[in-house]
Amino acid sequence: MQHPFQEFQEFVAEDYPLAPLTWFRIGGPAAYFAKPHTVENLRAVLRRAAEANIPVKMLGGGTNVLVRDQGTDALVVHMDSPFFSDVAIEGETITAGAAVPLTALISQAARAGLAGLEVLTGIPGTVGGALRGNAGSRQGAIGPFVGGVDVLDSSFEVQQRERDDLSFVDRESNLDEPVILSARFELTREEPEAVVRRMRKIWIVKKENQPYGHQSSGLMFKNPSPDISAGALIDQAGLKGTRHGGAEVSDRHANFVIAHPGAKAEDVLHLIDQIQQRVWQQFGYELELQLQVW
Structure with a gap:
């Protein structure tokens, strides 16, 4: 039988193994798996999933996902580099795509002499996942630095969520739209060396208290x-x-x-x-x- 995403074969696969894309490295396949190249691709495949009544799950860095052994009957959407991982710096503002790894965002900010995001040093995952779960640690969280977020709403239209609309508490945010596309971060100027020193300190503490890097x-x-x-x-x-x-x-x-x-x-x-x-x-x-x- 023809599967519902037949016309999107260029970026949608069936029965796709998910284990290699998660930190646990275990679990079964996705019934359908999409790596869209553009917002238009993304929109089209989400619309088709809605029409076919197929649940959708968003996969970023796979750091906080455990896939059951039988897999999932959903369409898993993986917003991948390079299509959703642009980073632009203008003054004290950084705009980053949802697929940008947090590590890359933090190091680019530090190199540009922009302070704030180094509190997230040692936290894995991508910008999209970090925003949705207000990623953070004892040092601080991502929420206070967010100036605005671009999302796809439930009608698959691009919307801008401004700072005043956003709420970040503990490990949660009110970003409940189906897809986060990108975010704007408002930071402060500081000497790059000072920012990097703080990153190193946080990194040392983190590494002392976490499983070894080679462990899933x-x-x-x-x-x-x-x-x-x-x-x-x-x-x-x-x-x-x-x-x-x-x-x-x-x-x-x-x-x-x-x-x-x-x-x-x-x-x-x-x-x-x-x-x-x-x-x-x-x-x-x-x-x-x-x-x-x-």
Whole structure:
């Protein structure tokens, strides 16, 4: 039977493996997978998905996504470089496409002598994902630097969301449109060397407390409150190093689960259940997933 995206064969594939595009490196395929080259491509394929009643999922850097072993019956849209990764600097403003890796955005800002975004050093992923989840750490979050965001709305029209329309709290934003296209960041001038020094300091602290770079891993839970850390609760519950199948609670930071070679998504999901139950029983906190499960 002809599939609903037949006319978009140039940038839509069927039964596409997702594991290599996520940090866990596990999970099944996407029923349909699109890498649009233009906003027009993007619009057309989203319209077709809506007509065919096919759910749509947006994939950025794959840092906070766990794909189930059977995969997903959705259309997965991957806004990739170079088509959605322009960066332009004008004065103290940087405009960046949704597919720009946060690491690239931070380093370009630092080189240009623009301060602010270095608080995000060590946070993986792309601009689009960071905006939607108001990415941040103890040092600060992306929200305060956002001057405006271009989105595709539910009618697939390009809209500009200005600063006054936007709300960023904890690890959430009110950016609920189907697609984030690009964002404008308002920064402050500072000597590049001073910005880079701060980046290095933050990086050193981050690396001491996260799984090793070669490990396939993901951050699991939101902190219950600004002063209560999910990682500390999991650690206090005695779960560091707990293993199920090929999945293990990191012994460096208990809010990360590592997927060892041969791990399955169901192994990670089993650990998630175990962690949630134990933390609830011992401390009365209901840990909410930061990870998206597809």
